[in-house]
Amino acid sequence: MNKIPLHFGNQVSGDSFSVLWKLEDVSGKFDFENKNLCFIFSHLSVKYKFEISFENIWKIELYLPRGQATNFLLIQLLGAPRIYVKDVSDVGRYEWVREVDFTPSRCIGQSYALCLELPKKRRLQKLHLDFFHYQENKNQFRLIEGSPYSFSSVLVPIVNPPTGFDLPYKILFKINSLIQHGCVPGPAIVDDFYRLVDPKKIKFENMIESALDKLFHLKDCCYEPVKWLMEEYKRYAASTRFQKTPAISLDDGLVYIHRVQITPSKVYFGGPEVSLSNRVLRRYPEDIDNFLRVSFVDEDLDKIHSITLAPRSSSANEDKRTRVYDRILSTLRNGIVIGDKKFEFLAFSSSQVRENSVWMFASRPGLTAADIREWMGDFRDIRNVAKYGARLGQSFGSSRETVSVGIDEIKVIPDVEIKKGQVTYCFSDGIGKISEELARKVATKLPCSSVPSAFQIRHGGYKGVVALDPTSSVKLSLRKSMCKYKSDNTKLDVLAWSKFQPCFLNRQIIILLSNLGVKDRAFLKRQREAIDQLNAILIDPLGAQEALEMMFAGEISKVLKEMLICGYKPDAEPFLSMMLQTFRASKLMDMRLRTRIFVPxxxxxxxxxxxxxxxxxxxxxxxxxxxxxxxxxxxxxxxxxxxxxxxxxxxxxxxxxxxxxxxxxxxxxxxxxxxxxxxxxxxxxxxxxxxxxxxxxxxxxxxxxxxxxxxxxxxxAPTKQADHDVTIEEVEEYFTDYMVNDNLGIIDNAHVVFADSEPRKAMSPKCMELAKLHSIAVDFPKTGIVAEIPDYLHVKEYPDFMEKPNKKSYISKSVIGKLFREVKDIALPTSPAESFTLDLAKQHYDPEMEVDGFEDYLSDAFKYKSDYDYKLRNMMEYYGIQTEAEILSGNVLKMSKHFDRKRDVDAIKYAVKSLRMEARNWFNEGSDADNITDNAKAKASAWYHVTYHHTYWGRRYAEETQGMDRAHFLSFPWCIYDKLLQIKKDKKSKSGFWFCVIFLIFAFLVPIVLWLSLSGFFGGLILVFYRYL
The missing domain is CATH 2.40.40.20 (Barwin-like endoglucanases)
Structure with missing residues (x-):
């Protein structure tokens, strides 16, 4: 496609496209081999390039309007294109360097589609093969002149209500989220829309958030949100049932947090999301909406690589940076404005800095971000910027608050050290002791079923582990190596504790063990045994129970194990079957992608x-x-x-x-x-x-x-010490510089490649050098010392098990390659769990689960199931999780690119656990939760009936599913699994009792009848009579 017009903007109706910015002479190409769409053009005498990965394209429509001079190719985007500018500053060479949105009013960032004008004779090939959402139509199509709609001119799109409207922060946040995720076009957010979501101007004020939440989950973009809201409010007015809140009631220790993702061209609002609390959030519970988690990601929501911030031609010693670097640093320094809140940089935890994420806080009268940092502790003695930033983040680690331990209840004990030449080794680095009495109190608070032997803790400025000491009378014995800064905080916060945790091999460990002489057959044997065990769980109850006990911890695992113990078959009960199938698929996928093999x-x-x-x-x-x-x-x-x-x-x-x-x-x-x-x-x-x-x-x-x-x-390495107190501006710059110098992933991948391809494997000089660089890179967040990778350690070719389709690759002959090829054809990338169809409902309904009087509870049960399913489906759609089994178990196979499978799975587990607890509270309303009465059994039976009986299959309240595609879920009654299993056990017990009675009667009568039959005719009559009976 050469010299064609390209328009950026938004589709505002079925036949209209609102243009925000236009280019005339653009060359474009669909690169089917590398799966991206590329445009090259000149603007103001500067050469630019746009790249859009196929994954970033939601839908393509080719309009072939009759009577119009051109055709229109409309490409709906999930995110902005990657923008490059041609850098010709070096004589005789050029480089494509990443760029931010350079258009007036940041029009690219405010656009969610692009439209190409094509000559009538132009024919596009293969699009229908590579794009599932591709269609052609012959309707009329028109381009209309649009105007920028974003209130902010830097971080776009962010909208603000016009004068006369004072919307609550949460509602304004949701409106922005709707626009940014393409649920409604920005130009459609007009005064009438703001009037319909202003609690002071409408009578449905308690329904606004529910309506906006439903709007977010519609299948298609809503071009007329004003009309849609009016119709939605009419449904609310006509409905006789109480409209629920979309939010889940949270367990103790959990909070809702809003988050923002910033790309080189756009901004995305998300949440509020469930999160485990931390010391700072617990200290300021009334200010929870003034905290914001901000992440910096690339346009396709992948991690930003260092080359995006610093061109290849620059070195670590140069300050040559791209405008993407400037955008990140300016955001940290200038903050983010949302409505009447201005969020400013606060701090980042150790895990956040690796994820390019920070905490921000919206100051209010009486409390600023600086006030919070001052409350956290005294950091003035720390003169290294990297370490200063790390210590600020110590209070932001996700933790559970337990008990207060005063200064007088703590003893500082000496570290165990030894000096070897110029090096001092600390044997006790990071560990202290806890008394048995205090350990019991902490275990009760967590809660733990037994007292753990060790706790990972934060107390004041101390961090580390305290291990149980039965002989100690001192509550806490802490060491100098645990003290990182001064703080008056006396709360003992627990991050983790010792418990049963299964063991898995991974690529790095296998590579090293193989290099040290462990035979390939040992790894292959362990993988085959693990695969056999995973295959067996689908048919063998005992095998399934053992696999769950050894490899799968948590509440859902307990439910499945109890079902198996009660006699349910893995291939017969639909809920149990789908959960086990997903568990198996997840473990097989881990084997393929991470060579993660269970070690009994x-x-x-x-x-x-x-x-x-x-x-x-x-x-x-x-x-x-x-x-x-x-x-x-x-x-x-x-x-x-x-x-x-x-x-x-x-x-x-x-x-x-x-x-x-x-x-x-x-x-x-x-x-x-x-x-x-x-x-x-x-x-x-x-x-x-x-x-x-x-x-x-x-x-x-x-x-x-x-x-x-x-x-x-x-x-x-020795750290750089400043000759002055560290400033927050220096911490912000350090954070951005960390993104430039973060090369841990590059080092890890290079080590895997060279350990596979070099003759001496992990003992090769290249791998040894990478191990040293890795150590430097790991310490960078504390030292600020950069690990520079020389050119000869950059990878040119990858082994097949790394699955780099767009890179040059080879068939690995190492044990990792052998393990990969054994599992790759059976590790399915998507969930194998089949949906619960009407036929399955008819086939698998268990009449034994019916209890006298269950009909009286069907109406309430149906209402509660609808509420539960609605919240569960919303959660699934928000995280982009495809099946009920994945979100319930935490064995997530695939999720939205806004989230990370490793990072966000804990938050998902907390949310699911809270929803299940909320359902149990519904069940226990007005009854004794500990006693299983006949009424409780009848109620539980009703919960089972509305889930499994075919007459309820697919039923739900119409007003909840308007414009939505909703599956039939099975997990609702298993929130009260103990009640259901008791019903099952009672029925088994009764059937067993009558079997014993009948057996005893026959055992008693048969000898008598036989004896009488020998006594002649009378005996014969008795025998005839007995047979008749």
Whole structure:
């Protein structure tokens, strides 16, 4: 396509396109091999390029209007194109450099479609093959002149109501979200729309958020939102049932947080999303809407790579930066305005900086972002900018508040250190002790069914782990290595605790173990055993129960296990079957994408210190709980292999001797290291410590490597110290510079490639150099020292198991390649769980679940199921999760690109758990939750009936599903699984009782009848009579 007009704008009706910006002579190309659409053009004598990945295209329509001179190719976008500018600053060479929206009023950012004018004779090939949502029509189509609609001229599109309207923040946030996600066209948000969502101007004020939420979940863009809202309010007025809020009632410790994603050209509002609280949010609960989580992502919502912020031609020592860098830094410094709130930079946690995310706060009279930082602690002694930023974020780690521990209840104890030459090793780095009395109180608060042996904590300016000490009378014994800054906060916040955690191999560990002599057949055997176990769960009840107990923790796992124990068959009960199918698909997908293989003889364990000084160098104490409480704990003795992810150096893998130490028997589900020797074992494992790191530990003899090599020295580079107090502006600049220098992913990938292709594998010079660079890059958030990757360590060709379709690749001959090819054809990328059809409803309804009087509760049960399904479906659509089984189990196979499967799955689990708790509260209203009465059984029976009976299949309230595509869900009654299983057990018990009665009657009568039959004719008559009966 050459010299064609290109229009940016928005479709505002079925036949109209509102143009915001136009280019005349554009060359365009559909690149089907690399799956992207490219446009090149000149503007004001500067050469530009637009790139749009096919994934970023929602729908393509080719208009072939009769009687018009041109055809129109309308491309509806999910996000903005990647913009490049041709940099010719170097003589004799040029480079395409990333650019931000350069148009007047940022028109590209305000556009959600582009339209190409094509000559009538132009024919486009293959589009219908590559785009599922492609269609042609011969309707009339017109281009109309549009105007920018965004209130902000920098971060677009953000709208504000006109004068005379004072909308609540939450409503204004939802309106912006609707525009930014393409649910309504920006030009359609007019005064009449604002009037219909102003609580002061309409009588349906409690329905506004519900209506906007429903508008977000419509299948298609709503071109007439004013008309739609008026019709929606009419439905509300005519409805006889109480309209529910779309929000879920949250459990304690959870909060709703709004978030914003900023791309080089656009901005997206999201949420409010369920999140585990942190110390700061708990301190200011009334200001929860003044906190905002802000992330910086690329146009297709992938992570922003360093090349986007700094051209390839620049080095780490140059300050050559793109305008995308400037956009991020200016956003941090200037903040974000939403309505009457101005959000300013607050801080970022250690995980946030790796995800390019920060916290912002909207100051109010009496409380500013600076006030919050001052409350958090005294950071003035920290003169390194990177470390200063890290310490600010310490209070933002997701945690649970437990009890207060005063200064007088804490004892500071010395660290265990040893000096070797110029290096000082700290054996106790990050770990202290907790008394048994306090541990019990903390366990009750969490709550835990038993007292954990170790807790990862925050207390004031201290961070790390406290391990149980039965001999201690001091509540908390903390060490200097745990103290990061001064703080008066006395709350003990818990981030994690020791518990049963299954163990999995991954690529890095397999690469190193293979390099150290573990045979390929050992890994292949473990994978085949894991696959056989996953296949068996679909047909074998005992196998399914064991797999769930060993590999799948959580509330839903408990439900499934109880169903199996009660006698439900994995291939017969629809809910159980779909959950097990999804569990299997998720584990198989992990095997394919991450080479994640379950190891039965192993655990993932929190590291602790032997406070008794019993263990010698080279020894560990290892006691683990079993998956079943009926089984006693297992104390491991003999050789074990220990590693800590990430691990790149072959010396990161240690073979140690597990010994039985009676004075350490109180330590369960953690690996206890010695405080003796030439060097701490945790430090030998990837330079780790004891402040909460989780270790891979296995006593599987087939996985114990026959040899070891010396561990790498992990000595942090000296940090840069400022000669003044660190300013918040310096922290903001450091955050942006981190994005420029964040090359951990590049180093990790390069190591995988060279460990696969180099003759000496992970021991090759290239891999050894990458291991050193990785150590520097890991410490960058604390030191600010950049790990520069030389050209010879950049990858040119990838092994097949990395699945880089647009890159040059080869067939890997390593064990990773063998494992990949064994599993790739069975690991389905999408959910295999079939939907619950009408035929299945007729086939699988269980009449044994009917209890006398259940009919009296059907009306309420149907109402509650509709409410539950509505909230669950909204949650699924928001996160882009396809099936009920995925969102319930947390085994998510695919989700919206606005979210990350690894990062956001915990938030999803919290939301689902809260929804299930809300459903249980509905059930328990007006009844005793602990006693299963006949009425409770009848109510539970009704919940089952409205879910499974074919007469209720597909039924829901009409006003809730107008314009929506909603599946029939099965999980609703299993929120009260204990009641359903009790009904099932009672029916089994009754049928068993009558079977015993009949058996005993026959056992008693048969001998008598036989005896009488021998007594002649009278006996014969009796026998005839008996047979007749």
């Amino acid at each position: 003889n192993g655990r993932a364990l929190m590291g602790c210190l032997d406070e008794t000084r019993t263990l010698e160098y080279g020894q560990v104490f290892l006691q683990v709980s079993r998956f079943s409480r009926e089984l006693s704990n297992f104390i491991c003795e003999g050789k074990v292999v220990v590693a800590k992810n990430p691990c790149l150096h072959p010396g990161d893998v240690r073979v140690l001797e597990a010994v039985n130490v009676p004075v350490l028997h109180h330590m369960v589900d953690c690996v206890v290291f010695p405080q003796k020797g030439k060097r701490p074992h945790p430090n030998e494992c990837s330079g780790s410590d004891l402040d909460g790191d989780t270790y891979f530990v296995s006593w599987d003899l087939d996985l114990i490597p026959p040899r070891q090599i010396e561990p790498m020295e992990y000595i942090a």
